[in-house]
Amino acid sequence: EAGVTQFPSHSVIEKGQTVTLRCDPISGHDNLYWYRRVMGKEIKFLLHFVKESKQDESGMPNNRFLAERTGGTYSTLKVQPAELEDSGVYFCASSQASGSSYEQYFGPGTRLTVT
Amino acid sequence: AQRVTQPEKLLSVFKGAPVELKCNYSYSGSPELFWYVQYSRQRLQLLLRHISRESIKGFTADLNKGETSFHLKKPFAQEEDSAMYYCALGSMGRRALTFGSGTRLQVQP
Numbered sequence A: 001e002a003g004v005t006q007f008p009s010h011s012v013i014e015k016g017q018t019v020t021l022r023c024d025p026i027s028g029h030d031n032l033y034w035y036r037r038v039m040g041k042e043i044k045f046l047l048h049f050v051k052e053s054k055q056d057e058s059g060m061p062n063n064r065f066l067a068e069r070t071g072g073t074y075s076t077l078k079v080q081p082a083e084l085e086d087s088g089v090y091f092c093a094s095s096q097a098s099g100s101s102y103e104q105y106f107g108p109g110t111r112l113t114v115t
Numbered sequence B: 001a002q003r004v005t006q007p008e009k010l011l012s013v014f015k016g017a018p019v020e021l022k023c024n025y026s027y028s029g030s031p032e033l034f035w036y037v038q039y040s041r042q043r044l045q046l047l048l049r050h051i052s053r054e055s056i057k058g059f060t061a062d063l064n065k066g067e068t069s070f071h072l073k074k075p076f077a078q079e080e081d082s083a084m085y086y087c088a089l090g091s092m093g094r095r096a097l098t099f100g101s102g103t104r105l106q107v108q109p
Helices: none
Strands: A005-007 A012-013 A020-026 A031-037 A045-051 A053-056 A065-068 A075-079 A088-095 A110-114 B003-005 B008-014 B019-021 B024-026 B031-038 B045-049 B073-076 B083-091 B092-099 B103-108
Touching: A005 A088, A012 A020, A012 B031, A020 A088, A020 A110, A020 B031, A045 A065, A045 B092, A053 B092, A065 A088, B003 B092, B019 B103, B024 B083
Parallel strands: A012 A110, B008 B103
Antiparallel strands: A005 A020, A020 A075, A031 A045, A031 A088, A045 A053, A065 A075, A088 A110, B003 B024, B019 B073, B031 B045, B031 B083, B083 B092, B083 B103
């Protein structure tokens, strides 16, 4: 079974540009999460989808970040316009609707560098 | 507010030595604690969770609510244990995980 996939693996953009990250969860997983790790800091929660609905977006840093999950399958996270402090590794995770609430399966991450 | 503290950024031990990676948490409700591990060039993966009370790859962790700790232990470290270890806190009603800053474990031959 394929795990969580993320695209691209690495993105380098200039300040002010737009970047869109994509996450494909494990098939059948209703829960999808976005996290990020800024250099030297801990992994921080951004938001949580249940199917296509945003269940919890309390971790979104500001309105430059827009997450979508149309159709309840893959998700995108758009940063527009990107700032230097947005650099970091963005992780996506997914989990089943039932069973252990917190057995989240992580993707490999997208490393975003804003110059 | 929830918080997870891992006081050591780096822990270096020799093969065969005991290992203890420290984790303390702050949470007013009933916590669920996890250890995630990231080996070199691999993705973050769940190592163990406190509700399972199981031993994975020789690692164990006991939740101590009095000391608000969830330290990860292994009696005899192996070189393949070298990795980044993250302690994470979950809470009732909210599936988001709160992570500590991580501890890099280096097991030397």
